[in-house]
Amino acid sequence: MNEIKNNKNATHSPLGVGGKQEFTITVYTENQIGLLNRIAIIFTRRKINIDSLNTSPTEVESVHRFTIVINETEEVVHKLCRQIEKQVEVLKAYYNTNEELVWQEMALYKVPTDVIAEKVKVERLLREKGARVVVIRKDYTVFETSGHREEIDTLTKTLEPFGLIEFVRTARIAIIKDSKGFHEKLKEFEESQPPEELVENEFLNKQDEVFSM
Amino acid sequence: METLELEKEKIAKTKTENISGSEAVMRALIAEEVETIFGYPGGAIMPIYDALYDHHDQLDHILVRHEQGAIHAAQGFARTSGKTGVVFATSGPGATNLVTGLADAMIDSTPVVCITGQVFAHLLGTDAFQETDVINITTPVTKWNYQVTDATEIPSALAKAFYIAASGRPGPVLIDITKNAQIQKFDFAGYKKSDHIRSYRPKPIIRKEYIEEAAKLINEAKRPFVIFGQGIILGNAEKEFKQFIEKGGLPAAWTILGLSALSTEHPLNVGMLGMHGNYGPNVLTNECDVLIAIGMRFDDRVTGRLDKYAKQAKIIHLDIDPAEIDKNVKTTVPVWGDCKETLPLLTELITKKTHTEWLQKFKDYKKEEEEICINKEMHPSTEEMSMAEVIDVLNELTNGDAVIVTDVGQHQMVACRYAKFNQSKSNVTSGGLGTMGFALPAAIGAKFGAPERTVIAIAGDGGIQMTIQELGTIMQSDVDVKILILNNHFLGMVRQWQELFNDKRYSFVNITSPNYVQVAKGYNIDGQSVSDRKNLKAALETMLNHKGAYLLEVIVGKENNVFPMVPQGCSVAEIRLK
Numbered sequence: 010m011n012e013i014k015n016n017k018n019a020t021h022s023p024l025g026v027g028g029k030q031e032f033t034i035t036v037y038t039e040n041q042i043g044l045l046n047r048i049a050i051i052f053t054r055r056k057i058n059i060d061s062l063n064t065s066p067t068e069v070e071s072v073h074r075f076t077i078v079i080n081e082t083e084e085v086v087h088k089l090c091r092q093i094e095k096q097v098e099v100l101k102a103y104y105n106t107n108e109e110l111v112w113q114e115m116a117l118y119k120v121p122t123d124v125i126a127e128k129v130k131v132e133r134l135l136r137e138k139g140a141r142v143v144v145i146r147k148d149y150t151v152f153e154t155s156g157h158r159e160e161i162d163t164l165t166k167t168l169e170p171f172g173l174i175e176f177v178r179t180a181r182i183a184i185i186k187d188s189k190g191f192h193e194k195l196k197e198f199e200e201s202q203p204p205e206e207l208v209e210n211e212f213l214n215k216q217d218e219v220f221s222m
Numbered sequence: 223m224e225t226l227e228l229e230k231e232k233i234a235k236t237k238t239e240n241i242s243g244s245e246a247v248m249r250a251l252i253a254e255e256v257e258t259i260f261g262y263p264g265g266a267i268m269p270i271y272d273a274l275y276d277h278h279d280q281l282d283h284i285l286v287r288h289e290q291g292a293i294h295a296a297q298g299f300a301r302t303s304g305k306t307g308v309v310f311a312t313s314g315p316g317a318t319n320l321v322t323g324l325a326d327a328m329i330d331s332t333p334v335v336c337i338t339g340q341v342f343a344h345l346l347g348t349d350a351f352q353e354t355d356v357i358n359i360t361t362p363v364t365k366w367n368y369q370v371t372d373a374t375e376i377p378s379a380l381a382k383a384f385y386i387a388a389s390g391r392p393g394p395v396l397i398d399i400t401k402n403a404q405i406q407k408f409d410f411a412g413y414k415k416s417d418h419i420r421s422y423r424p425k426p427i428i429r430k431e432y433i434e435e436a437a438k439l440i441n442e443a444k445r446p447f448v449i450f451g452q453g454i455i456l457g458n459a460e461k462e463f464k465q466f467i468e469k470g471g472l473p474a475a476w477t478i479l480g481l482s483a484l485s486t487e488h489p490l491n492v493g494m495l496g497m498h499g500n501y502g503p504n505v506l507t508n509e510c511d512v513l514i515a516i517g518m519r520f521d522d523r524v525t526g527r528l529d530k531y532a533k534q535a536k537i538i539h540l541d542i543d544p545a546e547i548d549k550n551v552k553t554t555v556p557v558w559g560d561c562k563e564t565l566p567l568l569t570e571l572i573t574k575k576t577h578t579e580w581l582q583k584f585k586d587y588k589k590e591e592e593e594i595c596i597n598k599e600m601h602p603s604t605e606e607m608s609m610a611e612v613i614d615v616l617n618e619l620t621n622g623d624a625v626i627v628t629d630v631g632q633h634q635m636v637a638c639r640y641a642k643f644n645q646s647k648s649n650v651t652s653g654g655l656g657t658m659g660f661a662l663p664a665a666i667g668a669k670f671g672a673p674e675r676t677v678i679a680i681a682g683d684g685g686i687q688m689t690i691q692e693l694g695t696i697m698q699s700d701v702d703v704k705i706l707i708l709n710n711h712f713l714g715m716v717r718q719w720q721e722l723f724n725d726k727r728y729s730f731v732n733i734t735s736p737n738y739v740q741v742a743k744g745y746n747i748d749g750q751s752v753s754d755r756k757n758l759k760a761a762l763e764t765m766l767n768h769k770g771a772y773l774l775e776v777i778v779g780k781e782n783n784v785f786p787m788v789p790q791g792c793s794v795a796e797i798r799l800k
Contacts, residue, residue: 039421043357043367050362091545097366097386097422202420205378210371212343212402 031060032086032104033112033183036075037067037195039098040207048075048099051092057081061114063180069195071204072100078181100198105185112183115155117143118168119175122150131171138164149174238409243373243399244273246410247337250380251281253413256308258282258299258670260292264312265352267339269404271310284670284699287691289316291663293323293394294689297332298667301650302625302675304458306333306388307667313340314352317398318359322657324394325363329654330479331456333392335383343371343400356398365393373406377413385416390424391543392456426544426558433564436538436555437571439512440470443536445580447510448472449495449503449524452479452653453517453541459562460484460646463516466569471576473584475503477518479653482643486622492584496524497788498635501595501797502587504788507532508795509583516540517561520550521654530793540564594799595785600640606779607755609636609708615759616678616706617642619766624676625650627668629661629685632714635784637680647672659688665703666695676704676766683709683735693745696771704765705749705773707738710780718783742773749773 038044045064052059061078079086086104093102122145125131140154154164158181165176185191241249247270251259259281263271274283286292289311296307311317317338327334341350357369366386370379376399383395440446454463460483467474467484473492474484484491493500495507504526507513513535518524525531528550536554539547540561547556557564599610613636616624622642627650628634634651643649650668652660665679686707696703717731742749749772752761758776765774788797 043361043369046358046361054362088545088549091547091549095543095545097419100421198420204420208372208375210343210346212371213346215344216348 029080029082031078031080031107032083033107033110033181034075034077034079034086034090034093034102034104035183035185036077036093036102037100038073038075039100039204040066040071040073041098042207042209044096044098045075047096048077048093051089052077052079055085055089057085057089061180063182065182067195068192069199072195072199076181076183100195101191103185105183109186110183111186112157112181113155114158114161114179114181115153116161116165116176116178118152118154118164118173119149120152120168121172121174122146122148124171125150128171131168134164134167140164238411240407241410242269242273242404243370243376243406243408244269244404246373246376246408246413247380247399247404248273248277248281249410250377250413251308252277253415254306254380254384256281256306258284259308259310260284260286260295260299260667261310262286262289262292262312262316263310264316264339266313266341266401267310267316267337267404269401270337270339270399283310284666284695286663286666287694288689289319290322290659291666291689291692291695293320293327293334293336294657294660294663295667295670295695296334296336297323297327297330297660298627298650298664298669299671300332300334300667301664301671302647302668302677303671304647305671306335306384309334309336311336311338312352313338313356314354316352317356318354320396321359321363322655324360324396326652326655326657326660327394328363328365330652331392331452332394333387334394335380335387336394336396338396338398339404340369340398340400342402344402346371346400356396360396363394364396367396367398369398369400370403371400373403373408376403377410378416381414381416382419385419386422390422425542425560428559428564428567430567432555432557433567434571436514436557437568439536439538439555440472440514440568440572443512445506445510446470446472446512446514446577447503447506447535448474448514448516449477449507449518450474450480450483450516451477451518452483453561454480454483455646457517457542457560457562459517459560459565462562462565462569464488466565466572469569469574470572471574471578471581472514473577473581475500477521477524477653478638478651479649480518481638482646482648485644486642487644490581493588494639496521496794497526497790498639498784498786499788500588500639501591501786501799502584504786504794504797505587506583508534508793510535512536512538514538514540515551516565517542519546522550525550526788526792526794526796530795591786591799599636602779604779605755606782607753607758607776608782609633609710609778610640611755612706612708612758612762612776612778613637613640615762619759619762620676620678624648624678625668625672627651627661627665627677627679629679629681630656630658630715631682631685632710632718632782632784633680633682633708635715658685661685662689662703662705663692663695665705666692666699666701669701669703677702678704678706680706680708682714683707683711684713684733686738687733687735690741693742693747697745697747701771702769703771704768705742705747705771706765707773707775708778709735709738709775710778710782711735712780714782715784717781721781721783722789738773738775747771747773749775751775751777753777
C-alpha cells in the first residue's frame with residue numbers, strides 16, 4: 010500500500026517550476042463571433058486569471074488583435090499560446106515580457122471642479138502626471154492620463170483624498186518592439202487571401218413582424 | 223470556338239438555383255459523399271428532416287433512441303470507416319444530449335459533423351421554447367462550431383465544417399442552424415468543398431533538420447523504444463509505420479487508441495502501455511535510451527507519474543498537433559507533421575538493425591507477466607469465469623478479424639489487453655474521456671462504417687445499462703451487432719479501486735441487472751446467458767454464427783481485478799503484477 014502514500018506527493022506537476030511574472034500575449038485573429046469565448050476558455054479551463062484583456066481591429070483590415078495580460082510562468086504561457094494558435098480562426102499568438110514591449114494603459118478621472126479650482130496642490134499634481142482635461146463642467150471636471158499601471162495607480166491614490174468621484178481605466182495596449190516584420194507579412198497575407206465576410210444576426214429586432222412556431 | 227466554350231463555362235458558373243436552406247444542407251451532404259446520418263428529429267430541425275424526405279434514396283438516416291446514441295454511433299462509424307460521421311439533432315435538449323459525445327470525439331480526435339436545429343434567429347436570447355445556447359455550451363468540446371442565421375451561409379459553413387473535422391488532427395464540429403435559415407429560399411450557386419481556410423494550418427511544415435536529428439538519435443540508440451497512438455490510424459500510416467519499425471528493429475508498444483494500427487501478432491509488437499498495460503513496455507519505458515513517440519499525447523494513464531517518466535531517455539515526438547509537443551513530456555527532438563509524410567523520411571535515414579538483446583528483454587518480461595498474471599487470467603482455477611478467458615475464446619473464433627467495440631471499465635482493459643487484431647481500424651473504444659455507455663451505440667455506427675465485418679460490442683453490466691435503449695435502434699434498422707455483456711454484478715473498476723485503495727469500502731458499486739436476455743427479446747433480439755465454462759465456446763459460436771444481432775451475457779467472477787496495474791501517482795516502473 011506504499012503507492013497510496015506516494016499519490017499525495019505526486020500532485021505537483023513540472024509546470025509549476027520557474028517563477029511567475031507578467032506576460033503579454035498578443036493574438037492576431039479573424040473577426041469572428043464566438044472567438045473571444047474560445048480564447049477565454051483556454052485560460053479559464055486552467056483556472057488562470059486574465060489581468061487585462063483588450064480586443065481591437067489592427068492596422069490590417071479584417072485582422073483583429075487581442076492583448077492579454079496574465080501572471081504566469083513562461084512554460085505555462087508557452088503552452089497557452091500553442092493552444093490559442095490551435096484555434097481555427099487564430100492567425101498567430103505571441104507572448105512577451107514587459108521588457109520586450111512598449112505598453113500603456115489609459116485612465117479617466119472625474120474630480121469635483123471646485124476642488125481643482127481651489128486647491129492648488131491638485132492642479133500641480135495633475136500637471137506633474139501629465140494629465141489632460143477632457144471636459145470641464147460646473148460640478149465636475151474629467152481628466153485623462155495614460156501610462157503604466159503603477160503610474161495610474163499612484164495618481165488615483167493621490168486624488169482619492171480630494172473627492173475623486175469616479176475613475177475608469179482601460180486594459181493594457183501593447184506594441185511589440187520587434188514586430189516590424191510581422192506587420193509586413195500580415196499585409197501581404199491579407200492581400201493574397203481576402204477574408205470572409207462577417208455575418209451578424211439581422212433578425213434580432215424583428216420579433217413583432219414575424220409569426221413563427 | 224474557344225471563346226464560345228469559355229462563355230459556356232461562365233454561364234454554368236453563374237447559374238443559380240432557388241432552393242431552401244434545408245435543401246442546401248442535403249446538397250452539401252451529398253457532395254461530401256455522406257451516406258449515413260445518425261439522428262433524431264425535433265421541432266427546430268423539422269425543415270431539414272422535411273428536405274431529407276426527398277433524398278432518402280441517397281442519404282440513409284438511422285433513427286436512434288437518444289441523441290447521445292447518435293453521436294456515439296457517428297464516432298463508431300468514423301473510427302471503422304475513416305470517414306466523417308454525421309449527426310442530426312434538434313435544438314435544446316437534443317443538442318445538449320450531444321455534449322458527452324462531442325467531448326469524447328474531441329479528446330479522441332474523431333471526425334464528426336453535428337448539425338443541430340436552433341430556434342428562429344429573431345428569438346435567439348429570448349428563452350424561447352427549446353432554446354439553449356448550443357454554441358457556447360459546445361465551444362470547449364468542439365474543434366470548431368458556428369451558428370448559421372442566414373441560408374446563404376449554409377454551403378460555406380458546411381464546407382468548412384467537413385474540412386475542419388477531417389483535416390489535420392481530426393475532431394468534432396457543430397453547426398447550429400436557426401429555423402428561419404432552414405426555411406429561407408436563396409440563390410444556391412452550387413456547393414464547393416473547402417480545402418483551405420486562411421487562418422487554419424492543419425499540418426505543420428515538416429522540418430528536415432529535425433528529421434535528420436531524430437534519425438541520428440535512433441541510429442546511435444542501443445535501446446530504442448517506439449510508443450504509438452491513434453495518429454498512425456488517423457494518418458493512414460500503418461504501412462509506413464510498419465516499414466519504419468521493421469527497418470530499425472524497433473520494439474513498439476501502443477496506447478489504447480493505437481491498438482490495431484499494428485497487428486497484435488507482429489514480432490515487434492511488444493504490447494500495451496499504461497495503467498493496465500503490459501509489464502515489459504511499462505518497466506522498459508524507464509530503461510530505454512531513446513523513446514520515439516508517434517501520434518500519441520502522453521496521457522496520464524500512459525505516463526503515470528510524470529517526474530519519474532523516462533527521465534533517462536532522449537525523447538523524439540512525432541505529432542501533427544504542435545500543441546502536443548512538450549505539453550506533458552519535454553522532447554529532445556520534435557518532429558512536427560503528418561506521420562504519413564514524416565515516417566518515410568525517417569525510415570530512409572535510419573540504418574537497418576535488429577536490437578536482438580534489447581528485444582529479448584521485452585520477451586523476458588512477457589514471460590514473467592505470463593507466469594504471474596496472464597496464465598492465471600486465461601485459465602483460472604476457480605469455478606467462476608474470468609473476462610480474459612472469454613476474450614481468449616473469442617480470439618480463437620474470430621481469428622482477430624472482428625471489429626471490437628468496448629465500453630469503459632474492467633472489461634475494456636481486459637479486452638484491449640487480450641484481443642487479437644490483424645487489421646487496422648478494428649478497435650473502437652472511448653479512451654480519453656472514458657465514456658460508459660459508449661459501446662452499444664458506437665458498435666451500431668461501427669457496423670455501418672464496416673458493413674462487411676463482424677462487429678462485437680463488449681460491455682460491462684454498468685455501461686450497457688447507460689445506453690441500453692439503443693437496442694431499439696438495432697431492432698428498427700436491423701443492425702447486425704453482436705453484444706457481449708461481461709456481467710460481474712459490480713461497477714468493477716471502481717470496486718477494484720475501492721478494494722485496493724479504500725479498504726474494501728464498497729460504496730455504491732453494487733449494481734443489479736435486468737434479465738438481459740429478456741430485455742433483448744423484447745426488442746426482437748435473440749440471446750442467451752451463460753455462467754458455466756463448458757457452455758462458453760458454444761455460446762460464443764452461436765452468437766457469431768447468428769444471422770443478425772445477438773446478445774450474449776457471460777457471468778464472470780464478481781471480484782476479479784485487472785492486473786498488471788500502475789497505481790495512480792506511481793511511476794510506470796512501479797507496475798504491480800498482483
